[in-house]
Amino acid sequence: MTTLAFDGRTGASGDMLLGALVAAGADSTVLERVEDALDVAYDVTTVTKRGVRATAVSVTHGDAPDDDRGADERDDHEHEHDGGRGHTHAHDDAEGHGPTRTYVEVRALVESMGLPEAVEADALAVFEVLGRAEAAVHGTDLDDTHFHEVGADDAVADVVGAALLLHDLDPDRIVTTPVSAGSGEVSMHHGTYPVPAPAVVEIAERASWHLRGGPVETELLTPTGAALLAHYAEGVDETPAMRVSESGYGAGSTNLDERPNVLRAVVGEEREDSAESEDGTHGAAHDERVARDGLVRDDVVVLETNLDDAPPEVLGGLQDTLADAGARDVSIVPLTMKKSRPGHLVKVIAKPADAGAVARRLAEETGTLGIRETGARHRWIAERDFETAEIAVEGETHAVSVKVARDAAGEVYDHSAEYDDAAAVAAETGLPVREVMRRAVEAVRAERAGT
Incomplete structure (x- = not known):
C-alpha cells in the first residue's frame, strides 16, 4: 500500500503543501490547468531553510511585479485574515490577491x-x-459565507493545485502526524485573537488528526492548510x-529561529497491518490502530442528508451507486420533515480520502442541496475473512460462504453465513434459509475445532 505521510510538527499552509508534494515527486506541470483558468502562475524554486533544501511554490498574478529573489531573501509576509496587514505569519498562505x-x-x-x-x-x-468553519465562527449560513483570503485567486490556486498534485501522486493512504498550530496572537478584521485562529480550531474539530500548540510564537497552521x-x-x-x-520538503515563506520552516512529505510502501517484524511483534502501523479491547480503529467520515422528494427507485439504488464512489456503508432511515412531510435520512460511511467524491455522487443522485459531515471520525471494527462451509443435504454437498469475525489478536468471536449463498442452497434443497445458515456456521465451527 502506497502511503503519503506528512510531518506536522511545523504546521502547514497551502503553499507548503504544494511545495512538499512537488518535492515528493508530484508532476508540477499538472498545475497548468489552474494557470489556464485563473490569471496566475506558479513559481517553483529551490530554497534552503536552516540547512534543509526545500521546494518553495508561490502564486504570482498577471499584474504582479517580477521578483527573482529566493524565498529566504524575501521580506516576511504580513497579512490579516481579512486581507489587510499587521500580523506576521510563518506561512505564506492566502494573501488576498485577486477578488x-x-x-x-x-x-x-x-x-x-x-x-x-x-479533483x-x-x-x-x-x-x-x-x-x-467560517460559517460556524461567524454564525452565518454556509451559502452566505463570504471568504476573504481563502476566496482570493491565490487561495483557490493553493487548494485546486494541491488537489491536482495529490491526484497525480495517487497514494492509497494519506496520513499526518499531530499538527502544530503555533502560539501567540493573530490580527483579524474583528480584532486580535489567540493562535490557532478560530477557523483553524473549527476545522480541527472535524479532523481525525491531533492539533497541538507551539513550538514557536507565531501562526504555523493556516485555515487553508488545516482544511486540506x-x-x-x-x-x-x-x-x-x-x-x-x-x-x-515544502518551504514556508519566512525563517524561524532554531528550526527549519518546512513541511516534510514522505512516500513509500507501508507494511501491511497484519505483517510481523522479524522478532515476531506487530509493526507500529498495526499497534496504533488496535483498541484496548482488541478491535481495530478504522478512520472514517459520516455523511448525512435529509431528503423529502427522492423517488423510491433512486433510494433503492444508492447502495450500489455510492459504493462505486467509495462508500463503505449506506443506511436510509424514514423520518418526518417540516410541514409533516415524509422523508428519509441518508447516512453514509466513507474513508476520509473518499468523502469528497462520495458527497458529490450523493448530491448528483439525489439532488440534495446540502450534506452534513457529522462528528464521528472513526469506528471500531473486526478483522474479517471468509471460509467455505460444505453442508450435505440428501447426499449432495453444497457450499456456503461464512464470514468469520476476529479481534486484532486473531481470536474468533462471531460467525455469519452469507445470505445469498444460503438462499441459493435453500431454493435448491427446499430447506429454510435460516436452517442452511445454521448448518453452515456449525460446519465451520466443527472444522475449526478439528471434529
Whole structure:
C-alpha cells in the first residue's frame, strides 16, 4: 500500500503543501490547468531553510511585479485574515490577491475550471470544510459565507493545485502526524485573537488528526492548510513503518529561529497491518490502530442528508451507486420533515480520502442541496475473512460462504453465513434459509475445532 505521510510538527499552509508534494515527486506541470483558468502562475524554486533544501511554490498574478529573489531573501509576509496587514505569519498562505468571493462563487469558479471529476470533488470538499468553519465562527449560513483570503485567486490556486498534485501522486493512504498550530496572537478584521485562529480550531474539530500548540510564537497552521489536511489526511501518532521511495520538503515563506520552516512529505510502501517484524511483534502501523479491547480503529467520515422528494427507485439504488464512489456503508432511515412531510435520512460511511467524491455522487443522485459531515471520525471494527462451509443435504454437498469475525489478536468471536449463498442452497434443497445458515456456521465451527 502506497502511503503519503506528512510531518506536522511545523504546521502547514497551502503553499507548503504544494511545495512538499512537488518535492515528493508530484508532476508540477499538472498545475497548468489552474494557470489556464485563473490569471496566475506558479513559481517553483529551490530554497534552503536552516540547512534543509526545500521546494518553495508561490502564486504570482498577471499584474504582479517580477521578483527573482529566493524565498529566504524575501521580506516576511504580513497579512490579516481579512486581507489587510499587521500580523506576521510563518506561512505564506492566502494573501488576498485577486477578488474575494462567497462560498457559492468559489464553488462556481472551481466547477468552471474543467478539472477531472475526482479533483473537482476533492477541491469542492476542501472549500466546504473552510466554508463550514467560517460559517460556524461567524454564525452565518454556509451559502452566505463570504471568504476573504481563502476566496482570493491565490487561495483557490493553493487548494485546486494541491488537489491536482495529490491526484497525480495517487497514494492509497494519506496520513499526518499531530499538527502544530503555533502560539501567540493573530490580527483579524474583528480584532486580535489567540493562535490557532478560530477557523483553524473549527476545522480541527472535524479532523481525525491531533492539533497541538507551539513550538514557536507565531501562526504555523493556516485555515487553508488545516482544511486540506482535514479532508485528505488520517491522523497518526508517528510516521508509519514504510519502505521510503520519495521524500521532500515544502518551504514556508519566512525563517524561524532554531528550526527549519518546512513541511516534510514522505512516500513509500507501508507494511501491511497484519505483517510481523522479524522478532515476531506487530509493526507500529498495526499497534496504533488496535483498541484496548482488541478491535481495530478504522478512520472514517459520516455523511448525512435529509431528503423529502427522492423517488423510491433512486433510494433503492444508492447502495450500489455510492459504493462505486467509495462508500463503505449506506443506511436510509424514514423520518418526518417540516410541514409533516415524509422523508428519509441518508447516512453514509466513507474513508476520509473518499468523502469528497462520495458527497458529490450523493448530491448528483439525489439532488440534495446540502450534506452534513457529522462528528464521528472513526469506528471500531473486526478483522474479517471468509471460509467455505460444505453442508450435505440428501447426499449432495453444497457450499456456503461464512464470514468469520476476529479481534486484532486473531481470536474468533462471531460467525455469519452469507445470505445469498444460503438462499441459493435453500431454493435448491427446499430447506429454510435460516436452517442452511445454521448448518453452515456449525460446519465451520466443527472444522475449526478439528471434529
